[in-house]
Amino acid sequence: MVAVDTVARGRTARSAGSRSLGRRLQRPGAWFALPAAVLFAVFFAYPLVISLWQSFFSTQGGELRWVGLDQYVRLFRDPLVATSLGNAFLILLVQVPLMIGIALGLAYVLNQTWLRFRSGFRLLYFLPAVTTLVAYSVVFRVLLTTDGGAVNQLLGLFGVAPVDWLDSELWARVALIASITWRWTGYNMVILLAGLQSIPAEQYEAARMDGAGRWTTFARVVVPQLRPAIVFTTVTSTIGALQLFDENVILTGGGPNNATLTPVLYLYKVGFQQFDPGYASAIAWLLVLITGVISIIQFRLLREKK
Incomplete structure (x- = not known):
């Protein structure tokens, strides 16, 4: 029983170690992906959302006025x-x-x-x-x-x-x-x-x-x-x-x-x-x-x- 418990604890420790190693290896990848994610958010996602929001407004006298679906x-x-x-x-x-x-x-x-x-x-x-x-x-x-x-x-x-x-x-x-x-x-x-x-x-x-x-x-x-x-x-x-x-x-x-x-x-x-x-x-x-x-x-x- 002692031997079995020792083997089980060893496997658990190795598993936990591999998971922590995997997390550590994933962190540099996340940092490398961050610039692309920021560029995507700033130059694609944000303008996309703003354009959808803006389509419900009309510009009159230099001011935006809510018009709902009138533009469509x-x-x-x-x-x-x-x-x-x-x-x-x-x-x-x-x-x-x-x-x-x-x-x-x-x-x-x-x-x-x-x-x-x-x-x-x-x-x-x-x-x-x-x-x-x-x-x-x-x-x-x-x-x-x-x-x-x-x-x-x-x-x-x-x-x-x-x-x-x-x-x-x-x-x-x-x-x-x-x-x-x-x-x-x-x-x-x-x-x-x-x-x-x-x-x-x-x-x-x-x-x-x-x-x-x-x-x-x-x-x-x-x-x-x-x-x-x-x-x-x-x-x-x-x-x-x-x-x-x-x-x-x-x-x-x-x-x-x-x-x-x-x-x-x-x-x-x-x-x-x-x-x-x-x-x-x-x-x-x-x-x-x-x-x-x-x-x-x-x-x-x-x-x-x-």
Whole structure:
């Protein structure tokens, strides 16, 4: 009995010692995480709470006045909110499938073993993703200038009349979609390429042994395996389209006739040009709601895959 009690006490002491050692080891980790937690609280959590609180107030005569849900009711009566959301959804319905399709095609080609200089091509297609939003938007604005722009000069070589890229409702949307596609296609290509490289070679061999051609292999083997990556890139690109700001500010300023006005740009104009922070906060929380709905759809799609 004495021996048993001694062993039990030894185990208890070792257990207590390991727990205390674990606590001591966790303390440095907590201190290392503290700066990130403080930054998160100051620059994300606090502004988030304040913006929600501010959306229930209206600024009148330089003073805040409680208005309850009036700002949210105003959202449904404001035609510019509907216009900005309509523009955002039009852009994402055209641009997102176009971009994901191009990215998927590039990733599939760059994953082929017969292609030479694959690393160079991957770098070339990914370079636009590392350029700053402002820099590439300025470059596109210069290229698409109606008088003297490089694009119109190139079209002139083929006898095409100059296109009013930035002052026509149709062509301004085309220019915006083209610039976003150029910027983000390489980024999505890298994600899809990583998914392609995770597909076992045995599955391609099995498809060839069954007599499947390239298109059948792509449709029946590649696409189903890439479903999580395709869902991720599609949802993140959709959210990006809803949050579009830099490109349309620099390229078109939201015009002409609000043809490229997006919710974030309208939020900026309301908050910083019209000095109505309460209504701007309500617009921001409308975007949060839409983004949340899209995120829920993403989680459901991934859960169905599992």
